[in-house]
Amino acid sequence: xxxxxxxxxxxxxxxxxxxxxxxxxxxxxxxxxxxxxxxxxxxxxxxxxxxxxxxxxxxxxxxxxxxxxxxxxxxxxxxxxxxxxxxxxxxxxxxxxxxxxxxxxxxxxxxxxxxxxxxxxxxxxxxxxxxxxxxxxxxxxxxxxxxxxxxxxxxxxxxxxxxxxxxxxxxxxxxxxxxxxxxxxxxxxxxxxxxxxxxxxxxxxxxxxxxxxxxxxxxxxxxxxxxxxxxxxxxxxxxxxxxxxxxxxxxxxxxxxxxxxxxxxxxxxxxxxxxxxxxxxxxxxxxxxxxxxxxxxxxxxxxxxxxxxxxxxxxxxxxxxx
Amino acid sequence: xxxxxxxxxxxxxxxxxxxxxxxxxxxxxxxxxxxxxxxxxxxxxxxxxxxxxxxxxxxxxxxxxxxxxxxxxxxxxxxxxxxxxxxxxxxxxxxxxxxxxxxxxxx
Amino acid sequence: xxxxxxxxxxxxxxxxxxxxxxxxxxxxxxxxxxxxxxxxxxxxxxxxxxxxxxxxxxxxxxxxxxxxxxxxxxxxxxxxxxxxxxxxxxxxxxxxxxxxxxxxxxxxxxxxxxxxxxxxxxxxxxxxxxxxxxxxxxxxxxxxxxxxxxxxxxxxxxxxxxxxxxxxxxxxxxxxxxxxxxxxxxxxxxxxxxxxxxxxxxxxxxxxxxxxxxxxxxxxxxxxxxxxxxxxxxxxxxxxxxxxxxxxxxxxxxxxxxxxxxxxxxxxxxxxxxxxxxxxxxxxxxxxxxxxxxxxxxxxxxxxxxxxxxxxxxxxxxxxxxxxxxxxxxxxxxxxxxxxxxxxxxxxxxxxxxxxxxxxxxxxxxxxxxxxxxxxxxxxxxxxxxxxxxxxxxxxxxxxxxxxxxx
Numbered sequence: 001x002x003x004x005x006x007x008x009x010x011x012x013x014x015x016x017x018x019x020x021x022x023x024x025x026x027x028x029x030x031x032x033x034x035x036x037x038x039x040x041x042x043x044x045x046x047x048x049x050x051x052x053x054x055x056x057x058x059x060x061x062x063x064x065x066x067x068x069x070x071x072x073x074x075x076x077x078x079x080x081x082x083x084x085x086x087x088x089x090x091x092x093x094x095x096x097x098x099x100x101x102x103x104x105x106x107x108x109x110x111x112x113x114x115x116x117x118x119x120x121x122x123x124x125x126x127x128x129x130x131x132x133x134x135x136x137x138x139x140x141x142x143x144x145x146x147x148x149x150x151x152x153x154x155x156x157x158x159x160x161x162x163x164x165x166x167x168x169x170x171x172x173x174x175x176x177x178x179x180x181x182x183x184x185x186x187x188x189x190x191x192x193x194x195x196x197x198x199x200x201x202x203x204x205x206x207x208x209x210x211x212x213x214x215x216x217x218x219x220x221x222x223x224x225x226x227x228x229x230x231x232x233x234x235x236x237x238x239x240x241x242x243x244x245x246x247x248x249x250x251x252x253x254x255x256x257x258x259x260x261x262x263x264x265x266x267x268x269x270x271x272x273x274x275x276x277x278x279x280x281x282x283x284x285x286x287x288x289x290x291x292x293x294x295x296x297x298x299x300x301x302x303x304x305x306x307x308x309x310x311x312x313x314x315x316x317x318x319x320x321x322x
Numbered sequence: 323x324x325x326x327x328x329x330x331x332x333x334x335x336x337x338x339x340x341x342x343x344x345x346x347x348x349x350x351x352x353x354x355x356x357x358x359x360x361x362x363x364x365x366x367x368x369x370x371x372x373x374x375x376x377x378x379x380x381x382x383x384x385x386x387x388x389x390x391x392x393x394x395x396x397x398x399x400x401x402x403x404x405x406x407x408x409x410x411x412x413x414x415x416x417x418x419x420x421x422x423x424x425x426x427x428x429x
Numbered sequence: 430x431x432x433x434x435x436x437x438x439x440x441x442x443x444x445x446x447x448x449x450x451x452x453x454x455x456x457x458x459x460x461x462x463x464x465x466x467x468x469x470x471x472x473x474x475x476x477x478x479x480x481x482x483x484x485x486x487x488x489x490x491x492x493x494x495x496x497x498x499x500x501x502x503x504x505x506x507x508x509x510x511x512x513x514x515x516x517x518x519x520x521x522x523x524x525x526x527x528x529x530x531x532x533x534x535x536x537x538x539x540x541x542x543x544x545x546x547x548x549x550x551x552x553x554x555x556x557x558x559x560x561x562x563x564x565x566x567x568x569x570x571x572x573x574x575x576x577x578x579x580x581x582x583x584x585x586x587x588x589x590x591x592x593x594x595x596x597x598x599x600x601x602x603x604x605x606x607x608x609x610x611x612x613x614x615x616x617x618x619x620x621x622x623x624x625x626x627x628x629x630x631x632x633x634x635x636x637x638x639x640x641x642x643x644x645x646x647x648x649x650x651x652x653x654x655x656x657x658x659x660x661x662x663x664x665x666x667x668x669x670x671x672x673x674x675x676x677x678x679x680x681x682x683x684x685x686x687x688x689x690x691x692x693x694x695x696x697x698x699x700x701x702x703x704x705x706x707x708x709x710x711x712x713x714x715x716x717x718x719x720x721x722x723x724x725x726x727x728x729x730x731x732x733x734x735x736x737x738x739x740x741x742x743x744x745x746x747x748x749x750x751x752x753x754x755x756x757x758x759x760x761x762x763x764x765x766x767x768x769x770x771x772x773x774x775x776x777x778x779x780x781x782x783x784x785x786x787x788x789x790x791x792x793x794x795x796x797x798x799x800x801x802x803x804x805x806x807x808x809x810x811x812x813x814x815x816x817x818x819x820x821x822x823x824x825x826x827x828x829x830x831x832x833x834x835x836x
Contacts, residue, residue: 326659329661329663332659334640336653338650338653
C-alpha cells in the first residue's frame with residue numbers, strides 16, 4: 001500500500017524536491033497570511049493525490065468549501081466539529097472491507113484534519129477512540145492556538161497568559177489562566193507507530209513527516225501536530241506568520257520532535273535546544289504578538305519557566321526513549 | 323458570482339463535484355498592498371513560492387537575463403488574481419527582492 | 430397488511446423458521462444483506478444486536494469491519510464516513526445513544542447517505558430508565574430519515590432487508606431507521622422465517638459507484654458550507670427526496686411480497702372494514718394488546734378496530750385518512766410525549782393534521798400509555814373503546830391527552 005503511489009518513499013532533501021502539484025487552492029477564503037492554509041498546502045503536496053481528507057469544522061473547513069466552490073483537489077468530507085477521527089475511522093474501515101470483499105480497489109490513505117479546538121477539546125474523545133482502535137489514519141492537528149473561526153476564543157491549545165476573547169485581559173484575570181495541554185503526550189500514550197510535531201516554518205521537515213506518517217499507516221494510526229500561526233488571532237502582521245512560527249521553534253516554545261516506533265527524536269533545529277543557551281530568548285517570540293502585549297515581566301518569567309519545564313520533560317523522554 | 327440554480331439543478335447532498343473550482347474566487351480583490359518582485363535581484367531560490375499560503379506565486383519556465391547578465395530559466399511571478407497581499411513572500415525573501423507596494427485606487 | 434401470496438411465493442426462499450428476538454432478527458437480516466461496515470456502541474436495549482453482529486464477524490459469517498466505537502456520536506460519524514466511501518453500513522442505538530447521535534442524524538440525511546439503523550425504542554432520562562417507549566424515536570422524527578416502526582420480529586427482519594433497498598435506491602439515497610418496542614420486542618423471542626442468503630442478496634443488489642463517493646479517481650467535496658443563497662435549495666432536495674421515497678417504499682414492499690411472500694404496507698389495519706371505533710397504534714405491544722381489546726369489544730357488539738402505523742416518515746397521511754374516514758371516533762395511542770404541546774401525543778398531532786387536512790372532522794383523542802414500559806393492559810384499551818363510544822355519542826371530545834396507566 002505504502003509503495004502504491006511511488007513517490008511516498010522518496011524523501012524531500014531540498015526545496016527543489018518539493019512537488020509542484022497543488023491540491024489545495026487557490027481561491028480559498030482564508031485570511032491573508034493564514035498559517036493553516038499554508039500547512040494544508042504543504043501536507044497535500046507531500047501526500048499526493050491518493051488521499052481522502054476528513055476535515056473537522058473550523059477555519060479551514062469554512063474557508064475552503066463555500067458552496068458551490070471547493071479548494072480541494074482531493075476527495076474531501078466535512079461532517080461536524082468533534083468527529084473527524086470517527087469519520088476517518090469509518091472511511092478507513094470501508095476501504096478495508098471493500099478491498100477485501102473485492103467490491104472496490106481503493107488505495108486511498110485517510111487524513112483527518114482538525115484545528116486545536118477540534119482536537120484538544122471537542123474532538124479529543126473521537127481522537128482517542130481512533131488511536132486506541134488502531135485505524136490506519138493520519139490525524140493532522142493544525143494548531144493556531146484558539147477558536148479562530150468563531151472569533152478567537154481560548155481552547156485547550158491556547159498558551160497560558162494569551163489574550164483571547166474568552167480569556168480577556170482584565171484587572172483581575174490577565175489572559176488565559178491555564179497552560180496549553182500537552183497533546184503529544186496524550187497521543188503518544190496510545191502507543192501508536194508514529195507521532196510528530198511540525199511547523200509551517202520548516203516545510204521540508206513537515207513534508208517528510210507527512211510521508212513517514214503515511215507510510216506508518218499500515219501498522220496503525222499516525223499523528224502530526226502542526227504549528228500554524230493566525231495573524232488576526234495572534235495580533236501579528238499578516239506577513240509575520242512564518243517568522244513567528246520559526247521563532248516558536250527557535251525559542252523552544254514549539255520543539256520539533258518525533259515519536260517513531262517507540263523512539264523519541266528531536267529534529268533540527270530543536271535537537272540543539274536541550275541546551276537552553278542555544279534557544280533564542282523567549283521575548284523574541286512574545287514581543288511581536290499582540291496577544292501577549294499585556295505580559296508583565298513576572299508573567300514572562302513564569303512562561304519561560306514553563307518552557308524550561310517542558311524541555312526538562314523532553315530531555316527525560318530523550319534519555320528514556322532516545 | 324455563481325448562477326443561483328434551483329434545487330432541481332444541483333448535485334445531491336450539496337456535493338461539489340468539480341475539484342479546486344475555488345479558482346473562480348478571485349481573492350486578489352482583497353489586497354491593499356501588492357508584492358512586486360525585482361526580477362534582477364531575485365535569485366530564484368523558490369522560498370516565496372514555498373511560503374505562499376494561497377498559492378499565488380507562479381513558478382514559470384520563462385527565461386530571464388538580469389541586468390548584470392545572469393541567465394535564469396525560471397521566473398517567479400505573482401498571480402495577482404489570488405494574492406491577498408499578506409506579504410509573507412516579501413518578509414521571507416532572503417535577498418529582499420520583493421517589495422510591498424500599496425494598491426492605488428484609480429481616480 | 431400481511432399478504433402472504435402463497436401462489437407466487439417461492440417456498441425455497443425460506444430456509445428455516447427459527448426463534449429469534451427482534452434484536453437477533455435484525456442482526457440476522459444485517460448479515461443476510463452482507464453489510465461492509467458496522468459501527469456501534471452498546472446501549473440497552475439495543476446491545477444484543479451488536480453483540481450478535483460482532484459474533485458473526487468474529488466467526489467469519491459476516492465479512493465486515495466491525496468498529497467498536499467509543500460513543501454513539503462516533504458510531505454514526507463512522508457510519509457516515511464509511512457510507513460516503515461506498516460501504517454498505519449498519520448501526521443501532523436507543524435512547525441516550527440516539528440523543529447523542531442527534532447532530533449527525535441531520536448530517537447523514539443532509540449528505541444523502543444510505544445508512545440503516547435499528548432503534549429499539551426506549552424512555553429518555555431523567556429519571557433514567559432502560560425500559561421501552563418511543564420518546565427517543567419521536568425526538569428524531571424531523572431529522573430527514575425514512576422511519577419504519579415494526580410490530581413483530583419477522584417484520585423487523587423483513588424491514589431491514591427492505592430498508593437497504595429503499596435507502597440505496599438512486600431515487601431515495603436517504604438513511605433509514607427501523608424502530609420497534611424496546612424489550613417487549615427487542616428481547617422477546619418469536620418465530621421468524623429466515624430467507625436464503627442468496628435470495629436476500631439478489632433482492633439487495635450492490636449499487637457501488639452509482640452515487641458520488643470519496644474516491645481519488647473523482648474527487649468530490651462533501652459537507653460543504655452553504656451560504657443562505659444555497660442552504661435552502663440543498664435542504665429542500667433532501668426534504669423532497671424523503672417525500673418522494675414513498676413511491677420507492679411501496680415498490681420495494683410489493684417486490685418483497687413477490688419474492689418473499691410478505692408485504693406490510695405503510696399502515697396495517699385490523700377489523701377496519703366496518704369499524705366505528707379505531708385505535709391508532711405503532712409498535713408491537715400497543716398494537717397487539719389493542720387488537721385483543723378490539724376482539725373482546727367486538728364480542729360484545731362494539732365495532733372496534735386497530736390501525737397500526739408502520740411507516741412513520743414519510744407519514745402516510747392518505748392511507749390513514751382512507752382507513753379512518755368512516756369511523757365514529759378515533760384514539761391515537763402514543764408511547765411518547767410532546768410536553769407542553771396543545772395536545773401532548775406526538776403521533777396524535779400527525780394523525781389529527783392528516784384528517785383535518787383531508788376535511789375529515791370526527792372526534793379524535795390523544796392517549797398516552799406505555800411510558801417507560803408501563804404495562805398497557807388489554808382492559809385499558811377495552812375501556813378506551815367504550816370511552817370512544819361515549820365521546821362519539823356525547824360529542825364531548827377531551828381537549829387534552831388522556832394519560833392512561835398513570836397513578
